Amino acid sequence: MDHPYHAYRSLFPVLSTHIHLGACSGSALALPVSGAIDEYRSALLKGGLNWEALLKKMEEAKEKFSRLIGAEKEEIAVLSSVSDAVSAIAVSLPEQPHRNQIAFTDIDFPAIGQIWLAQDRFKYNLAVIHGEDGMIRLEQFEKQISDQTLLTCVPHVSYYNGFKQNLKDIAGIVHQKGSLLFVDAYQSAGHIPINVKDMDIDILAAGTRKYMLGIPGTAFLYIKRELSEQFQPKMTGWFGKDKPFAFDLHHSGFAEGAKRFETGTPSFIGLYAADAALKLLLEAAPVQIESYLQKLARFSLQHGKEKGLQIIGPQTVHNRTSLISIRSEQASRIESLLREKNIITSSRNDVIRIAPHFYNTKEEIEHTIDAIAALMHGRRKI
Structure with a gap:
């Protein structure tokens, strides 16, 4: 198989010694991203704190993320994690007397469901949309979203088995019922094209350390422009105010757009990394x-x-990503044994996940699947 991104492989030093197939947990670090981290450190060492430069980098990273998902920069806020983004929305949803239900799915990352379960306001009005074999049919959304649903929370891609949902179709159902749509794009942003306008997504969150090639500590929150003014954030801080550098104790006006959801000083080192990573991704082109x-x-x-492995989730590429999950009761042990062979994967419960990015090759996947098959079929005792 031809590798259209062969020239990019030299930007990822780990590939010279390892097979890195763990993008679903954390991507390989690229030299431009490492260089951006060094740029931040060097600026502090040589020139001290420079607020103007830091804020400029923050805006540049926002602008690049907005291009990645087809949004406007003013519709993007910076937070520290997707969990923080979901929590910020959860505690700030506008009151609607006849809409007090939250719907989420059983294929969401567990932390997402746990956040909704922790909300006293909705504790008796939660609808869990159930899938079958880790996949959800559109009919389930039709069935379980009602005219009382205030917000429906879905993952674009299942962290567990790579199942990819049709967000545009889901948005049509959700909006017909009068609900908002919140999308967790942590497992999709960076390797799957997203256009929030075309898909009619109301709110979206994505962190940078997985397919977006960044590091932990930085996430982006998108809120549709016409919706942001309806929210009065309960998790707040000086970056979410309209005049953050006025230092006025009694002034508490929110910033315009999604920025109102920003809180304290962000991880600027994460934003330097994100800016470089997003530049690389936009150049490589998600399509x-x-x-x-x-x-x-x-x-x-x-x-x-062919190797006799049980791959869970969709069996064709029609509704799945390149994340391949192989069932094994000893998934964690297999991950450790593969690591000894300089093969980086990621296990979750009873699956070992192979998650390539554009820098990987067919030969790397073939070698990894062969190694997993050898371990699971007893050619090496686990």
Whole structure:
């Protein structure tokens, strides 16, 4: 298989010694991203704190993320994690007398459901949309979202099995019922094209350390422009105010747009990393990245079956990503044994996950699947 991104591989030093297939947990670090981290450190060492430069970098990172998802920069806020973004929305949803239900799915990352379960306001008005074999049919949204649903929370891609949802179709159902749509795009942003306007997404959150090639500590929150003014954030801080540098104790006006959801001083080192990572991703182009990764996914499904492995989730590339999950009761142990072979994967409960990015090759996936098959079929005692 031709590798259209071969020239990019030299930007990821870990690939010279390891097979890195753990993008669903944390991507390989690129030299431009490492360089941006060094730029931040060097600026502090040589020139001290420079607020003007830091705020400029923050705006540059926001602008690049807005381009990645087809939004406007003013619709983007910076937070520290997707959990923080979901929590900020959860405690700030506008009161609507006849809408007091939150719907989320059983394929959401557990932390998302846990946040909704922790909200006293909605504790008796939660609807869990159940899937079958880790996948959800559109009919389930039709059935379980009602005219009392205030917000519906869904993952774009399942962290567990790579199942990819059709957000545009879900948005149509959700909005017909009068609900808002919140999308967790942590497992999609960076390798799957997203256009929040075309998909009609109301709110979206994504962190930078996985497919977006960044580091922990930085996440972006998108809120549709016409919605942001309806929210009165309960989690707040000086960056969420309209005059943060006025230092006026009694002034508490919110900033315009999504910025009102920002809190305290962000992780600027994370924003330096995010800016460089997003520049790299935009250059590589998510549309082309997805096309290449679909070829890898098709090969992974075929080769995994040939090796007698049980791959869970969708069995075609129609509604899945290149994240391939192989069932094993000893997934964590297999992950450790693969690490000894310089193969980086990621286990979750009873699956070992192979998650390539555009820098990976078919040969790396083939070698990894062969190694997993050898371990699972007893050619090496686990």
